[in-house]
Amino acid sequence: MTTVGGIHAYSQWFGRPDAEVEADLAAFTRLLLKWNATQNLVSRETEADAWRRHVLDSLQVLPLIGHLAERGRPRRVLDVGSGGGLPALPLAIAAKGAPWQFTLVEPIGKKVAFLRTVIRELHLPAEVRATRLAENDSRETPGFDAITSRALAPLPQLLGLIAPRFGPETVAVLHKGRDHAVELSESRLAWEFDVVIQPSATDDRGVLLRITNLRARSGS
Secondary structure, eight states: OOOOOOGGGGGGGOSSOHHHHHHHHHHHHHHHHHHHTTSOSSOGGGGGGHIIIIIIHHHTTHHHHGGGGGGSSOEEEEEESOTTTTTHHHHHHHHTTSSEEEEEEOOOHHHHHHHHHHHHHHTOSEEEEOSOGGGSOGGGSOOOSEEEEESSSOHHHHHHHHGGGOOTTOEEEEEEOTTHHHHHHHHTTTEEEEEEEEEOSSOTTOEEEEEEEEEEOTTO
């Protein structure tokens, strides 16, 4: 695994100098690969290209939520089905030093242990809730400014999970693959929302969906 740079395109959203962010991202990647030897955190096929496939893939969320930091109060981000901490932990590394707080929801104990180890060792502004989002009382997780998720569930199901945590100004940024158009069409049968589709900078077949104004369709 080599770090090949590329993070400087996102510098304006960092909470501290680029060199400190890059060092922590490299430390995160080493931990990810170390733990992946015994756990299924990410596909083994992506290990040799982990910096691009996982770190840079996560950082491309920053331009879609970075404007939230301008509102003057700490921003709260919910990451659903965190698994190997993607995209939440690279985002938390980038945001460290700025007023951001990340809540990661992950039910699998071994993955929770990994997430908490990274947060502890890198002193990140994040916490882990060892549960499934559907089992977590939405009254305990209100008022998130942003919601992220990567490779958790088909979009119609995912929108149902995150809708109770959506406020009037919440922004969701969701990684999706080549079937995103079909998933969007299926989702509109039950949900109304505004969406901006951004092509992925790291996956020719992938996109990021920036979703706002999520609400259940009347009569659905």
